[in-house]
Amino acid sequence: MREHTECVRSVAYSQDGRNVISGSYDDTIRIWDVQTGVPVGEPLRGHTDSILRVAYSPDGYNVISGSNDKTIQVWDARTGADVGKPLRGHTGSILCVTYSPDGRQIISGSADRTIRIWDVQTGAAIGEPLKGHSGSIRSVAYSPDGRNLVSGSLDETIQIWDAQSGAAIGNPLKGHSGSVYSVAYSPDGGCIVSCSNDRTIRIWDAQTGAATVGPLNGHSYAVFSVTYFPDGRNIVSGSHDYTIRIWDAQTGVAIGKPLIGHTGTVWSVAYSPDGRNLVSGSTDGTIRIWDAQTGAAAVGEHLKGHTNWIKSVAYSPDGRKIISSSEDNTIRIWDAQVYAKQGEL
Numbered sequence: 001m002r003e004h005t006e007c008v009r010s011v012a013y014s015q016d017g018r019n020v021i022s023g024s025y026d027d028t029i030r031i032w033d034v035q036t037g038v039p040v041g042e043p044l045r046g047h048t049d050s051i052l053r054v055a056y057s058p059d060g061y062n063v064i065s066g067s068n069d070k071t072i073q074v075w076d077a078r079t080g081a082d083v084g085k086p087l088r089g090h091t092g093s094i095l096c097v098t099y100s101p102d103g104r105q106i107i108s109g110s111a112d113r114t115i116r117i118w119d120v121q122t123g124a125a126i127g128e129p130l131k132g133h134s135g136s137i138r139s140v141a142y143s144p145d146g147r148n149l150v151s152g153s154l155d156e157t158i159q160i161w162d163a164q165s166g167a168a169i170g171n172p173l174k175g176h177s178g179s180v181y182s183v184a185y186s187p188d189g190g191c192i193v194s195c196s197n198d199r200t201i202r203i204w205d206a207q208t209g210a211a212t213v214g215p216l217n218g219h220s221y222a223v224f225s226v227t228y229f230p231d232g233r234n235i236v237s238g239s240h241d242y243t244i245r246i247w248d249a250q251t252g253v254a255i256g257k258p259l260i261g262h263t264g265t266v267w268s269v270a271y272s273p274d275g276r277n278l279v280s281g282s283t284d285g286t287i288r289i290w291d292a293q294t295g296a297a298a299v300g301e302h303l304k305g306h307t308n309w310i311k312s313v314a315y316s317p318d319g320r321k322i323i324s325s326s327e328d329n330t331i332r333i334w335d336a337q338v339y340a341k342q343g344e345l
Contacts, residue, residue, distance in 0.1 A: 004026050004030065007308075007327040008024050008311065008326060008330065010325065011023075011314065011324075012054055016317070017321070019077070020333070021077075026050075027049060029063065031077065041079070047067040050068040055098050058099055058102070060077060063076075066108055067093070070091060070094065072097055073087070084123040087123055090112050094109075095110060095137060095138055096140045101146040105120060109137030113131070117130070130161055133153040133157065134155040140152075143185050143189045148160055148161060149163050150185065150206075152181065156177060157174055159172050175202055176196040176197075176200065179196060180196050181196060181225075182225055185228075191249070194226070195223035199219050199221060200223065201247065202215050202216070213252040216247055222240040224240065224267055224268075225268050227269065227270065230271060230274070233248070233250070234246055238267065238268065238269040240265045242260070242263060242264060245258050246259070259280075263282075264282045264283035266282050268310065269281075277290060277291060278292045279313045289322070306328050308326050308328035311325050320337055321333055321334065
């Protein structure tokens with residue numbers, strides 16, 4: 001199904017795996033029924049510019065969207081109705097947005113070089129903007145316990161913040177020599193991982209901010225995506241060098257050889273909930289599934305069907321399906337068990 005008329009930038013599964021949301025450059029958000037591939041209701045309209053990020057609330061009742069129009073909007077996931085007025089305060093595009101683990105707050109990172117914390121119930125900004133970065137905020141994340149935040153910026157630094165007060169904790173984490181594209185907490189909250197345009201990955205102590213492992217060298221071009229495995233033992237990264245790498249999170253040593261198969265930049269990587277497989281999406285228009293244990297070879301053939309760059313890939317909560325979004329204006333759902341296309345949205 002091709003309901004969007006422009007590039008689909010961001011997608012996410014609902015917690016029960018029954019629905020998918022998509023945000024597009026056509027200024028709309030859509031909710032889809034995973035079983036039928038049919039859109040649920042009408043497009044969610046309200047933004048006046050491209051949708052850059054979408055996410056479900058932890059309880060699955062609401063959806064949030066961040067837009068190039070400098071606002072964030074909360075939506076009712078069941079009815080598609082907007083919940084309150086747009087959250088205004090940023091003076092630049094919303095590049096990243098997510099819920100706190102308890103669903104009570106939202107954090108947003110913007111091209112205006114600030115981070116904001118919002119009260120979900122009232123829609124009011126909590127405190128003043130979090131200032132300290134001198135470049136656009138490309139990635140934000142809550143610690144698993146919700147007490148802290150971490151941000152990664154084009155200014156080549158990472159900053160840890162107190163989620164309650166908004167105060168910076170310690171000095172900026174410096175070490176990268178290029179833009180920081182992605183940051184993430186380890187599952188136990190003890191470490192932070194970051195990847196950069198400088199071709200490296202770094203691991204930091206979440207309490208002290210000290211560099212603990214790295215830099216992890218191996219990629220030959222910018223690293224765009226990095227995330228922890230569910231058990232926190234390993235890290236996976238995707239790069240402009242067309243490869244995926246798996247790393248030991250304790251030692252920083254690469255596990256096996258690079259995963260080679262794509263013929264374009266790897267924009268997005270994600271692990272299956274059981275940690276056995278990985279999925280990757282590339283500018284070559286294909287998706288690949290990999291054995292995360294051996295890292296030796298791709299599982300099955302390329303998943304082909306998109307006709308343009310893959311912008312985002314993700315597993316369903318039960319690990320049985322994979323969703324992908326593309327610049328060809330479509331979303332596709334794939335059967336992760338047989339590695340075959342299940343349907344097109």
